[in-house]
Amino acid sequence: MSSTKRQLSLGLSIANLGYHYAAWRHPGVPADGNMDFRHFVHCAKLAERGLFDLIFLADSSAVRDLDRPAIARDMEHQIVKHEPTALLAALAAVTRHVGLVPTASATYNEPYNLTRTLCTLDHISGGRAGWNMVTGFSIDEARNFGLDKLHDSDTRHARAAEFAAVLRGLEDGGTLDHAGPHFRLRGSLDMAPGPQRRIPIFTAGTSDNAEELAARSADVVYGGQPTIETARAYYASVKGRLAKYGRSPDELKMMPGIMAFIGRTKQEAQDKFDRMQELIEPRLGLGLLTVSSFPDYTGYDLDGPVPELPMPGGRKSEFIDIALDKVRRENLSIRQLYELVSGGFWHLGVVGTPTMVADVMEEWFTTGAADGFNIQPPCIPVDAEDFVELVVPELQRRGLFRTRYEGNTLSDHLGLHQTQQRAMPLPMPAAGA
Template sequence: MATSKRQIKLGAFLQGVGHHLAAWRHPDVNPADATSLAHLKNLAQIAERGKFDAIFFADTLGLPQIDKRLLAKGAIPYFWEPLTVLAAIAGSTDKIGLISTVSTSYLQPYHLARLFASLDHISAGRAGWNLVTSGTDFEANNFNLNTQIPHTERYQRAREYVDVVKGLWDSWDDHPYLFDQESGNFFDPEKLHFLNHQGTYFSVTGPLQSARPVQGYPVIVQAGSSEDGQALAAATAEIVFTAQQSLAGAQAFYKGLKDRLAAEGRHPDSLKVMPGVMPIIGNTEQEAQDKYEQLQALIDPAVGIALLSAFLGNIDLSKHSIDGPVPDFPDTEGWQSRQQLLVNLARTENLTIRQLYQKVAGARGHRIITGTASSIADQLEIWFTQGAADGFNILPATFPQGLTDFVEQVIPELQRRGLFRTEYTGNTLRDHLELNRPRSQYQ
């Protein structure tokens, strides 16, 4: 399946009307699109026209427990349950992969295995699962818990969870159905397997009702960059979404994660590292910068502080001077890698609370690139060719404009350089990503 020349992989991260915190307030954006399925279908079709490998939906399982008057000042980022949306989008697209976040902490593995197997069949092999463990108490509070499960335990539990899910996806060998009306056998009983899993966290008999997914397993994605997250990714993931701010930092992360694969008996190409990037595109460098500054000016300081507080473990930054330094705070059980990234950024650049939330509000810790289509392609090419990335998860600041600009301006530039496909050459998400179809554990 390998191409003659290594090419960039691209994910389109779809979220409401844009990834910038103030996107919904931009005069060129219709904020009501955040509640529109037609809008999301349109975005998926734009991404497919651009030959993206996949679209991606993140998710959280609740809203922060803060003053509802403050909540009302920000658009709800994850409006609908994403697997339901992707099932609807599957019928409006033909080739593009469909990746959804689902937490291992709040859904039993049987349910998840069945949902993703169904999506993979419905979409003819385009499903991907972004494995997260969740990192907030407000989500735990919606599932009969006072606090979230401790970080290390969440990841230990997730490792077993993946084993159970894969075992359930292997419940049936390929091509099990006979549909033999004369003999009375609907399927070949020798091709059905009971899992009978008994582990530390889960007891699951199986089997799954539906046939083995089209892709064998839907593509497994992981987004944790902490030590626990990287260990889980090396063992289980085929894509890693990560937030990296510098070329050197991204190179170190890329090499470190790839080096871990050998201990798991895996080839480096079996895992694609895709840092998040928010491109702000203009006809000139100044026009792009002006676009970015227009969005930045729309940030409500109270919302910016609340967002930053959430990422830093729900510490109350409102008690500190907005133009003072970011305070020290204790380690938390939440999003550890993102917290560390933001603290490092604040210390390295000597940022105030206001300056840090302004950086976070754009892309929540992901890299922001402003410039012309050519200069943005230059920067993506550098990271791709210098050992920092296999591709990128693109976070447009506003929808649909930001995604359309990338598809119509940056992708043709990447194609001219031979760095990105001009047509799909396969039908499944594994085809696009040049990932092998896994063998069943029973073969």
């Protein structure tokens, strides 16, 4: 951005049909849209009309949770999907400005092939490629690549740090002679450096390893904090690690997810939310509880109190603790619990008017909780259209968001400057790696 005033970065996550688990049942959503290229063309052009920095495609190379028969597979719209890099390469031909960020695993790819793929995307899009670097968390994905179990976190994150450093070395266009704990290669990329020279890397995660990887290797962090207090702590924690890698705080963008039900009145927004909750089939809701590591409540009275059952394998998470605390405080039923989980508010959730949504975003942006947001529409495209038509103008009115594209590349949109065109230090091997 050429403007000296700090402005929001916005991404639109267009994976699947939306972040509400019943999205495919909404009358404004194409139920078969996951495999329909026209659906993604519409969404990409919508993001560009809204002047978004980027579109984002989450991914895991697997049909997950195959060992859990309670999941209602016939009611899951996430079960089928395109490979994200190939899809975004096609979308590059029908867009001009918006950035294109696919997800690809550093655990199940090799640096040379992926760098070659991403640089090709950067060339054909005119400098709009990014990479969401993940390390994998699904046993089903591991099995698809010949493994019987997941690598431990230290190994996965050490491999990812080395992967990112090798990618940076290949991007420079010279001959790389690398021998490290996880990768060996000697050669150069068989193409000219991409228009950006340095493709922006996105990461996510709240573990100590994930935060350290973000501070070392990432340009953008896709955060997942549900409250402003936890978001500020996360923001400070990740940015506080940058100095040890010779980086300044403005070299890393924090872009938490936000899921908004938007209405011209508060009641209209609440009605939209309530209608979506009513579309959750009980079999889907119960299955989602098991996926989320809650006990299997099949056979219990859905409108009765949540029974005290042991957690599967003793597994608990911060989200489960928060949800179960709410269950106890408000005496929720099983139905109300799966509605809570199915509603999709894993990140920041807002039900309100454009002004209310913009108020929340502005507070997070101006008080050390966010540098921008990844918009997670409950239903795509209808809720994304609401955001573009109703919230974007309000953000522009406040001077928080651009009124036109001022650059050509994803790095331009994000304000990532040439001062970042430096070699990335190779990581030391992790203990036991």
